[in-house]
Amino acid sequence: QVQLQASGPGVVKPSETLSLTCTVSSGSINSYYWSWIRQPAGKGLEWIGRIYSSGSTNSNPSLKSRVAMSVDTSKNQFSLKLRSVTAADTAVYYCARSSVGSTSSFDFWGQGTLVTVSS
Amino acid sequence: DLQMTQSPSAMSASVGDRVTVTCRASQAINNYLAWFQQRPGEVPKRLIYAASSLQSGVPSRFSGSGSGTEFTLTISSLQPEDFATYYCLQYYSDPWTFGQGTKVEI
Numbered sequence: 001q002v003q004l005q006a007s008g009p010g011v012v013k014p015s016e017t018l019s020l021t022c023t024v025s026s027g028s029i030n031s032y033y034w035s036w037i038r039q040p041a042g043k044g045l046e047w048i049g050r051i052y053s054s055g056s057t058n059s060n061p062s063l064k065s066r067v068a069m070s071v072d073t074s075k076n077q078f079s080l081k082l083r084s085v086t087a088a089d090t091a092v093y094y095c096a097r098s099s100v101g102s103t104s105s106f107d108f109w110g111q112g113t114l115v116t117v118s119s
Numbered sequence: 120d121l122q123m124t125q126s127p128s129a130m131s132a133s134v135g136d137r138v139t140v141t142c143r144a145s146q147a148i149n150n151y152l153a154w155f156q157q158r159p160g161e162v163p164k165r166l167i168y169a170a171s172s173l174q175s176g177v178p179s180r181f182s183g184s185g186s187g188t189e190f191t192l193t194i195s196s197l198q199p200e201d202f203a204t205y206y207c208l209q210y211y212s213d214p215w216t217f218g219q220g221t222k223v224e225i
Binding site: 035047098102103104 | 169216219
């Protein structure tokens with residue numbers, strides 16, 4: 001079945017850019033939506049945004065001005081960049097898959113990667 | 120944004136209990152509602168999608184119901200491995216939003 005693996009630096013300095021990549025294996029990245037979701041320690045889940053395999057994106061208005069996403073179908077990877085980070089961006093970041101319609105939502109998730117914003 | 124309100128925020132239960140968690144949407148979302156289980160230190164796992172469809176491999180003691188603005192997750196007979204936090208998710212409109220979670224404790 002599909003597997004997702006998020007990777008990236010575990011520590012990012014305040015005001016810098018957080019960069020994460022999610023690699024999709026045992027399945028194609030094509031024809032699906034790929035999302036980023038985050039969870040601060042001890043708190044709930046927040047959807048950051050999604051990218052389709054074609055490259056079209058949607059993101060949460062609460063983060064939209066700081067978020068950029070991209071996809072590399074040749075590598076079966078998609079990426080997140082979050083600019084101007086602060087301590088409030090410290091969280092476990094998950095990547096996940098969804099499709100379209102009422103049967104959608106997040107059926108496969110990556111294991112999550114902890115990103116700490118600290119100088 | 121469409122708000123999802125879960126109740127209760129936390130609850131104590133015993134093995135064998137019937138457990139019900141409710142999620143209310145601030146506006147109608149048809150059946151675009153999913154439920155996730157998250158055990159401590161683990162990745163969220165989808166249990167239910169389209170409000171009432173059981174994810175493949177999920178035990179049949181889990182069920183979902185509802186449509187419009189009110190939805191329910193029911194665990195018919197709580198098992199030790201079910202002690203976890205449960206989240207609802209609306210995927211009817213952007214931004215997709217989760218409920219705040221319901222922690223089911225012993």
